[in-house]
Amino acid sequence: MTVRTRFAPSPTGYMHIGGMRTALFNWLWARHNNGQFILRIDDTDQQRNMEEALGPILEAFRWLGLDWDEGPEVGGPHGPYFQSQRRPLYDAALADLLQSGKAYRDFETPAETQAQREAAEREKKVYVSSRGSLRLSTEEVAEKVAKGESFVVRLLIPRGDKVVINDHIRGTVEFDCSLMPDPVIARNDGSPLYNFATVVDDAALEITHVIRAEEHLSNTPIQVLLHRALGNKTPEWAHVPYVASPGSKEKMSKRKIDKYRSSPQFQKLFELGDQILSRLGIDSTANDLSPVMVAYYRQVGFLPAGVLNALVRLGWSLDDQTEILSLADMKRKFTLERVIKSAAGLDPDKMLSFQSHWMSQLPSHEKLQGCLSMLKQARLIDDEVDAETRAKVVRVIELAADRLRVFGDIFQLDEFFVADEDLKMDDRNFQKRVVKPDNALPLLQDLRQRLSDTENFSALPLHDLLQEFAAAKKVKAGDVFPALRLCVTGKAQGADLFQTLELLGKTCVLRRLDRGIGLAESQRDT
């Protein structure tokens, strides 16, 4: 039988990074078995703007290159793929259950149910449904329905039973039905609830493997019972551990971003993100974009391959060695049996290291595209890129070399794109290397002269010139180079100094040197 897996997000307006990993596992299992991966939208709840709510989710799939065989936009033989459009199926299943007596209309008011729950809790007893409505005769029920009395439909839990599932990841898990309240499967208006709609659809879509996060484990007995009541073949289950927040075992959650901000394990990611996003004019502290969301990584300039690699290694491993896997590798090698049982915290450090690796593998034209797009968004270059700018960006990327882990890292070398007067100065280091040392200013002034006299402003001759200069002045390279770098780039460190000078060009270097010297003089005076 063909393997069919599904990912069934509720349209919430963003794609959760943990959900993305669950989706990835589903996708991988389907692809590994030459099966199908289905996207179904669980929008049984009343929905707001679908475009807005679903857009970011589909966008995340497209960005990472995870395609779906059936679902929104592509359709398929079992459509529609929005639960809000599948009502007739639920109605039919509900009628079936009601007729066979496997479900019943419950006329108990929510308040009554609530009171019973509380009473049970007070007495430290397990709450199970009162089933008062079950004592009603068929006529009485009909009468109440006719009178328009409000009710919900509950599944009749076979209290003497046990549900035993054989989970691909967790093994045998047992649930005692005598401890379970009868779950509501449909509201008064007949609209289905999650567990019910899910079961009807999983069966209708012929899903063979339900791969989902562990938090759904407690829903599973209800769904098994529902499948049985409906006469379905139950799918196989695989409850994968959820993605925890860095350094913890807690499920990552959008609501806890403020807490994450102060977590030491998260620090690095936030620092990187804040810095890059602010250049893009995005307020990263507003929390509508955070590391919980897939979109965050795209905005900061992460590579899909790196994100995918990091995600797949969270709770899954191929062996005791393999860390680097392309999507094609994963597809070939992924199996459910090698998914681990315990929750795994996202590791920003490791994510970044995967980025470095995949960035180093990226063809240069793709690097160029990524950086170009960043620079445009930050308005550091024009939207219409002329050949000269393009060539410059190529050079800067070469200079950046492995400092470029995510596209946003290109801003570390922004000195090539900002106007001389907009160059920001690293004040602390400027003080230390230019203002404070007594010999720095005279050296820089002499050096300015030497540079202005030289004709050949390319890296190699400049290197020789600088070395000779230092030797002639009987000073160490360390007394000259950092000061020069500070003046022309505003930074204490960066790419190769001589390449930097060459690329900046003589005019620019002299101008910035003058500016730096002036700045230092004024600061010395005061």
Add this chain to the structure above:
RNA sequence: GGCCCCAUCGUCUAGUUAGGUCUAGGACAUCGGAUUUUCAUUCCGGUAACAGGGGUUCAAAUCCCCUUGGGGUCACCA
């Protein structure tokens, strides 16, 4: 609190299904050292873990039980 799940270096993990080859392997991070005009890279090296207690066994990280700890879930949400 009930039910359910989980437990190996700081982190992600290998090893647990078929107990010995594990004086517990790898990666990331970290700390040294070499290379380098800075930073980064690269290369070498180091620190660092079987939650605790009982069993079973000639032998347990691996099997069983208990304890502890962590987590998930308990809706007319999904």
